[in-house]
Amino acid sequence: MVLVEVFGTGCAKCGRMIKNVEIAVRELKIDAEIRKIESLDAMIERGVMLTPALYVDGEPKVVGHVPCVEDIKQILLGEK
Amino acid sequence: MTEQTIPRCTCGGGVEPEGDTKRIIFACAGASKAGQISNGAAVQLTKEGYGNIACTASLAVSTPSIKKKVEAADEVIVIDGCPVGCARQIAERAGVAPDQEIVVTDLGIEKGGGLDLCEEDVERVVSAAWEGKGRAEEENEHRPSGGCGCGCACGGGSTDALVVEWRHIGRDIENTCERCGETGKAVRDVVDQIRAVLEDVGITVRFVENVLPSDAIAESNSILFNGVRLESLVEGMEVTSTPCTSCACITGQDGAECRAVEYNGERYESIPPDLIARAALRALGLE
Numbered sequence: 001m002v003l004v005e006v007f008g009t010g011c012a013k014c015g016r017m018i019k020n021v022e023i024a025v026r027e028l029k030i031d032a033e034i035r036k037i038e039s040l041d042a043m044i045e046r047g048v049m050l051t052p053a054l055y056v057d058g059e060p061k062v063v064g065h066v067p068c069v070e071d072i073k074q075i076l077l078g079e080k
Numbered sequence: 081m082t083e084q085t086i087p088r089c090t091c092g093g094g095v096e097p098e099g100d101t102k103r104i105i106f107a108c109a110g111a112s113k114a115g116q117i118s119n120g121a122a123v124q125l126t127k128e129g130y131g132n133i134a135c136t137a138s139l140a141v142s143t144p145s146i147k148k149k150v151e152a153a154d155e156v157i158v159i160d161g162c163p164v165g166c167a168r169q170i171a172e173r174a175g176v177a178p179d180q181e182i183v184v185t186d187l188g189i190e191k192g193g194g195l196d197l198c199e200e201d202v203e204r205v206v207s208a209a210w211e212g213k214g215r216a217e218e219e220n221e222h223r224p225s226g227g228c229g230c231g232c233a234c235g236g237g238s239t240d241a242l243v244v245e246w247r248h249i250g251r252d253i254e255n256t257c258e259r260c261g262e263t264g265k266a267v268r269d270v271v272d273q274i275r276a277v278l279e280d281v282g283i284t285v286r287f288v289e290n291v292l293p294s295d296a297i298a299e300s301n302s303i304l305f306n307g308v309r310l311e312s313l314v315e316g317m318e319v320t321s322t323p324c325t326s327c328a329c330i331t332g333q334d335g336a337e338c339r340a341v342e343y344n345g346e347r348y349e350s351i352p353p354d355l356i357a358r359a360a361l362r363a364l365g366l367e
Binding site: 019022 | 085086087088089128129199200203206207210211241243245249251284286287288289291292293294296
């Protein structure tokens with residue numbers, strides 16, 4: 001199972017990130033657990049200083065902007 | 081220089097351009113709410129690195145600089161406030177064929193009603209551009225579908241997908257309060273059980289865990305199904321709160337209370353699996 005973590009403070013931009021992740025996971029039909037993290041303490045603990053941020057299996061993949069669905073798919077497939 | 085000590089969001093902040101596609105954005109910027117939203121969305125898309133806003137008035141008079149910008153662009157995006165399509169008509173008269181045309185009122189936003197911009201409306205238009213909703217229909221038929229455009233995790237409002245969202249404080253399922261942890265385990269178990277059945281009939285099931293900040297304790301221990309709360313799906317269920325010692329530990333607040341529900345005369349501090357399963361089926365219109 002892939003752990004997909006989306007760090008964001010709950011604004012519309014961060015909401016779009018989680019939505020795109022949802023679509024990507026659904027269309028790839030992969031076994032993934034999506035975790036939204038809105039806690040500032042948790043972000044600081046993980047070293048996330050710019051949101052929205054996308055981590056896959058604990059590794060930072062995107063920081064500070066919303067990737068499109070196709071980009072997220074490539075990230076989840078390990079192509080990016 | 082001051083060192084940044086807390087995370088900040090790039091909402092409205094400058095970010096690096098995304099991808100290699102060079103996009104130019106023309107907004108009608110008309111004298112209505114929808115027209116102003118078109119401009120607000122073009123500004124936001126520029127800030128997010130999707131493309132670059134350009135002057136529609138310059139396009140109308142075909143200035144040399146705008147011609148150069150259009151020639152250098154891979155894609156032309158037009159955002160019109162209403163179906164009159166002034167920006168699209170200006171582009172067409174200048175010999176420019178838009179790759180994407182978004183009409184604000186087509187997204188369920190009213191044309192009039194003052195000139196004050198609503199952030200959510202602007203965001204809806206921005207999302208539509210990112211999702212390519214303004215592309216020609218035949219092009220969109222081959223594009224991935226999904227997403228309701230509302231920025232939530234509702235699974236696109238369709239009945240071929242179920243998104244079960246569990247909200248809680250604490251870091252994760254092992255580090256939240258006791259009742260939230262039990263609810264989380266129950267949600268995961270139910271999702272695993274119903275996934276096997278629902279996916280056989282073409283319904284995809286996703287589990288989303290939403291880790292809330294400590295000050296959002298009132299939202300902790302809640303479950304949403306395609307964006308609809310459990311208590312809205314189970315008739316007769318009431319939300320209450322009861323003292324929670326482990327929440328007091330996590331938040332550092334003496335006397336902290338955590339969400340619970342009451343149903344059929346019983347109070348549940350952690351949500352039982354059968355109620356979670358029932359709500360899931362109701363969200364899909366299957367019960």
